[in-house]
Amino acid sequence: MGHPRNGNWGSWGVRLFQLAALVVPVNGAVIEASNASFVDLLAENEVVITMFYRSWCGHCKRLKPEYHRAAERLAATKSKVLLVQTQDDALFKQYEIKMVPSLWVFANGKQLYQHYAWEFDDVYDFAWSFDALHLPVGFIYRHYLRLRSLYRFGLKAALKAMKLRADHPLQLYLPHVLAPALVGSVLVIVAPIALLLYESAKKARKAEDKEKKS
Numbered sequence: 001m002g003h004p005r006n007g008n009w010g011s012w013g014v015r016l017f018q019l020a021a022l023v024v025p026v027n028g029a030v031i032e033a034s035n036a037s038f039v040d041l042l043a044e045n046e047v048v049i050t051m052f053y054r055s056w057c058g059h060c061k062r063l064k065p066e067y068h069r070a071a072e073r074l075a076a077t078k079s080k081v082l083l084v085q086t087q088d089d090a091l092f093k094q095y096e097i098k099m100v101p102s103l104w105v106f107a108n109g110k111q112l113y114q115h116y117a118w119e120f121d122d123v124y125d126f127a128w129s130f131d132a133l134h135l136p137v138g139f140i141y142r143h144y145l146r147l148r149s150l151y152r153f154g155l156k157a158a159l160k161a162m163k164l165r166a167d168h169p170l171q172l173y174l175p176h177v178l179a180p181a182l183v184g185s186v187l188v189i190v191a192p193i194a195l196l197l198y199e200s201a202k203k204a205r206k207a208e209d210k211e212k213k214s
């Protein structure tokens with residue numbers, strides 16, 4: 001007969017564990033989306049960032065822990081941004097994903113634009129801006145981060161091609177100092193122009209609305 005009670009507790013333990021696995025997203029914070037669940041995820045969350053990945057992709061493996069760390073931090077701050085990941089073929093096809101890893105931003109159910117990420121702050125700062133910053137500052141900051149990460153990505157690839165050793169000062173200096181500085185200085189010129197355009201477009205729209213009403 002053995003120990004029926006132990007057996008019972010054992011199977012309850014397994015069931016509890018299975019239940020928890022359904023409720024708690026994988027790896028603490030990142031949900032693995034399937035074609036079937038994606039529609040609901042989009043409907044239930046204002047902003048969904050989706051990492052399209054493949055198991056064979058080296059950069060995906062490198063990015064994953066950074067992505068998961070960002071998701072955990074966001075979950076802890078009750079962010080309105082949800083980070084998910086998927087390797088579902090139907091979703092790849094539907095959203096025309098051509099390379100991995102690809103981060104795509106979905107807002108209010110719509111596929112907005114691609115984001116680029118190399119490390120934690122590329123993901124976290126970007127997502128954070130949806131919670132903390134409003135238009136037009138949030139918009140400008142997000143696009144600054146997109147450019148910065150893309151530039152950082154290029155620099156990292158170049159450094160790799162140059163076969164510099166991992167602790168070479170340029171490894172830190174180029175991606176972390178030069179990239180933000182360059183992209184930032186371009187933005188110092190572009191941002192005021194963008195702000196002016198935004199304000200004048202807003203004024204024009206208001207005038208139009210007024211005309212329609214009268």
Ligand SMILES: *[C@@H]1O[C@H](CO)[C@@H](O)[C@H](O)[C@H]1NC(C)=O
Pocket residue numbers: 035036039090
């Ligand atoms: C994926 O989901 C969409 C929308 O829910 C559905 O129309 C489509 O048939 C699904 N595709 C597959 C291959 O399951």
